Amino acid sequence: AAGVIQSPRHLIKEKRETATLKCYPIPRHDTVYWYQQGPGQDPQFLISFYEKMQSDKGSIPDRFSAQQFSDYHSELNMSSLELGDSALYFCASSPIPQTQGPSSLYEQFFGPGTRLTVL
Amino acid sequence: AQSVTQLGSHVSVSEGALVLLRCNYSSSVPPYLFWYVQYPNQGLQLLLKYTSAATLVKGINGFEAEFKKSETSFHLTKPSAHMSDAAEYFCAVSVAAGNKLTFGGGTRVLVKP
Numbered sequence: 001a002a003g004v005i006q007s008p009r010h011l012i013k014e015k016r017e018t019a020t021l022k023c024y025p026i027p028r029h030d031t032v033y034w035y036q037q038g039p040g041q042d043p044q045f046l047i048s049f050y051e052k053m054q055s056d057k058g059s060i061p062d063r064f065s066a067q068q069f070s071d072y073h074s075e076l077n078m079s080s081l082e083l084g085d086s087a088l089y090f091c092a093s094s095p096i097p098q099t100q101g102p103s104s105l106y107e108q109f110f111g112p113g114t115r116l117t118v119l
Numbered sequence: 120a121q122s123v124t125q126l127g128s129h130v131s132v133s134e135g136a137l138v139l140l141r142c143n144y145s146s147s148v149p150p151y152l153f154w155y156v157q158y159p160n161q162g163l164q165l166l167l168k169y170t171s172a173a174t175l176v177k178g179i180n181g182f183e184a185e186f187k188k189s190e191t192s193f194h195l196t197k198p199s200a201h202m203s204d205a206a207e208y209f210c211a212v213s214v215a216a217g218n219k220l221t222f223g224g225g226t227r228v229l230v231k232p
Binding site for chain 1: 152155160161162163164165168209217218219220221222223224225
């Protein structure tokens with residue numbers, strides 16, 4: 001079965017540089033979520049999109065921006081990188097309501113993550 | 120607002136022994152609850168979910184969890200631990216379809232031979 005694809009899997013940047021993380025949801029999933037997991041921490045919600053519109057926003061720094069494109073893939077853009085941005089960034093997707101049973105609406109399918117290291 | 124508390128950041132069990140991971144939630148509306156497992160350097164895999172159907176939920180790899188509204192709990196159990204169960208486990212809550220997940224702090228499970 002198709003899974004959520006994230007690229008790149010690993011990324012090393014210097015302080016003050018810019019990074020772009022990409023997420024390709026499972027086909028026929030229209031909602032995308034981004035989470036940040038710092039070392040030894042639980043995942044923290046950053047932002048989500050439904051049908052290409054921002055649907056919710058969490059503790060996402062102003063230096064970060066994201067969008068969802070017409071093919072439903074999403075990109076997280078991170079500027080002026082700081083050492084504290086080093087983390088595992090997960091993308092998750094959930095299905096279009098009409099295509100699967102009701103209980104699947106609440107399930108988020110996670111990608112393998114992008115490990116960002118800021119030096 | 121919703122929140123999740125996982126009691127015990129580390130749990131050590133012997134192979135073949137019961138695994139019990141505790142999760143308590145707080146939510147102003149009926150919650151939807153999940154357990155995810157994370158192996159080292161990997162993503163999050165769903166073990167099981169409660170979405171207001173049966174209160175006893177069976178998941179993959181022999182895990183199950185029981186939703187107890189009176190105790191605001193959703194503890195995860197497995198009757199007999201296997202070495203492959205060594206991982207970090209996260210309890211999470213959501214309050215609606217398409218809504219963000221709020222995770223607990225995680226419990227790292229160590230399985231001793």
